[in-house]
């Protein structure tokens with residue numbers, strides 16, 4: 142099974158280890174993983190900002206780059222959601238492209254949903270010992286229905302104790318450019334998340350979107366809270382210990 | 383009400399850093415969220431699913447919004463048949479003018495009002511004051527903020543930002559009675575004062591949660607009983623309502639009532655649900671009580687422009703407030719920062735549409751895109767998508783700062799040219815690592831001060847994924 146790994150621009154720049162962990166997970170599950178070299182960004186920042194032309198240009202670029210793969214997998218629900226939902230919407234006016242967008246939409250998956258819903262994996266390659274609390278990122282939860290998948294995968298790891306935080310479904314206040322544009326508001330929102338994490342008593346907070354994780358980790362450190370922050374791929378691949 | 387939405391950024395930042403405000407918001411947020419949750423559990427206990435009810439409610443609203451002209455004519459005809467008068471207002475100023483005229487024609491000196499957001503759109507109290515007519519808000523929260531000379535910060539709980547001590551101070555200053563310190567006593571005091579106003583007022587003004595076309599009536603959903611006083615005691619009653627408030631019939635009212643109070647306050651039903659119809663031919667001394675005359679003022683104020691367009695779904699809104707109560711941004715800053723009548727996600731869509739996109743452009747920018755609002759809206763309004771459509775419009779109309787527009791253009795061009803892009807990324811990751819100066823975190827980032835104002839940035843390892851991957855492949 143030929144699977145394209147789209148690492149996302151944020152992972153490319155800020156935390157390459159997540160890309161490698163994702164690759165390891167996919168390979169362990171028997172996929173033939175290809176990293177399309179020309180990949181850059183899914184275009185979500187442009188679409189979010191209202192720059193439809195730029196978002197459309199990137200949608201077309203990625204549709205072309207990702208043609209011919211059985212599946213496209215991303216270690217981010219937010220970017221996966223953009224490809225799945227926004228590409229068809231952006232290209233609705235161009236029938237030829239709309240069809241390709243709809244096709245890519247069907248082949249595109251967020252990592253944990255791919256492992257659980259498509260591959261139905263029974264085991265994960267990594268090892269991890271400690272207590273974990275899971276932050277549900279908004280797009281994954283409310284747009285792609287990702288809730289149980291990461292938890293099911295964590296449950297396959299013997300050393301993991303899951304300690305659910307209160308309000309795990311609440312937004313962390315990242316929102317892409319939002320956190321930089323409206324820093325003070327974002328800080329109030331992420332403070333609630335930090336409090337929930339602390340109250341959970343878990344040693345590590347884990348999530349599926351690097352954006353949220355950068356925001357949460359950045360705020361935890363500024364508050365002097367040493368709770369570790371890991372991406373679900375890192376934990377499952379055993380790179381978090 | 384003149385929009386202050388252009389000051390959103392500063393106002394919001396200030397509220398986010400105001401400890402008293404934060405304390406209040408932190409206290410209120412779980413209350414509203416918890417109450418709605420309980421309310422929906424009650425719905426489930428009745429064997430009804432939220433999703434199916436939401437579809438039903440959405441259909442009722444769409445049925446009207448899709449053919450609004452027809453429904454408005456029907457409502458007008460039915461209302462007139464009951465003896466009510468129907469007037470039309472293009473905007474807030476016209477509402478104010480019509481109401482002042484009505485008051486003058488009927489020799490009104492005192493007006494009592496129950497909660498109406500449209501009256502805020504029209505800045506009615508200011509117009510009455512200018513005409514020398516006393517107007518009293520009688521919803522407890524509205525009454526409090528009227529005494530304080532403020533505007534509502536929440537559409538359901540207008541004075542939610544006020545503490546009980548502040549209210550006690552206000553009452554002492556305005557009522558001249560001994561200071562009360564507990565909430566029940568304060569409420570009782572307000573009730574006593576308001577009762578006198580109800581009895582002495584010549585005109586009542588209310589909004590309407592719905593206008594029922596079938597019967598030509600206004601439906602009012604309230605909790606304090608003041609609505610009943612306002613609509614029945616004065617001899618003249620005026621209902622002001624947006625033209626989108628129509629619903630076909632009373633059965634639809636029952637359906638919508640399944641979700642409205644539950645979404646707003648978690649109640650299975652509000653304390654009062656009133657259906658107000660003019661007295662038809664009934665004589666004034668008949669046992670049927672109520673005002674001698676009812677006038678409906680139906681208001682456009684930007685609504686008709688939404689019909690048939692990409693924002694038409696916003697006209698479904700039943701003003702329950704659930705989107706605000708669940709919004710991470712609203713619950714971080716409260717209502718005043720939004721600068722106009724409607725706060726929260728609903729306001730972030732309505733304010734740019736009903737006032738001006740140029741001055742209110744920051745509102746639809748101030749969202750994390752979390753879709754908590756879209757998930758709770760009882761009439762399925764895709765609020766995040768509408769906010770994004772407004773951002774697109776802002777961009778297309780060239781309203782964003784030129785540097786930002788240029789930035790996105792350059793970035794998008796680069797992202798479509800991978801070689802150039804990856805070259806840029808290699809530079810950027812090295813720069814960020816250098817900024818961290820050997821530390822794990824960057825504490826000050828000149829190009830994103832908003833980010834490092836409140837949080838650190840974990841430093842990247844200094845080489846991009848693509849670089850590391852190329853290395854790995856080359857090593858075989």
Ligand code: SF4
Nearest residue numbers: 699700702703705759
């Ligand atoms: S937009 Fe939806 S959730 Fe918000 S007030 Fe209107 S009906 Fe309620």
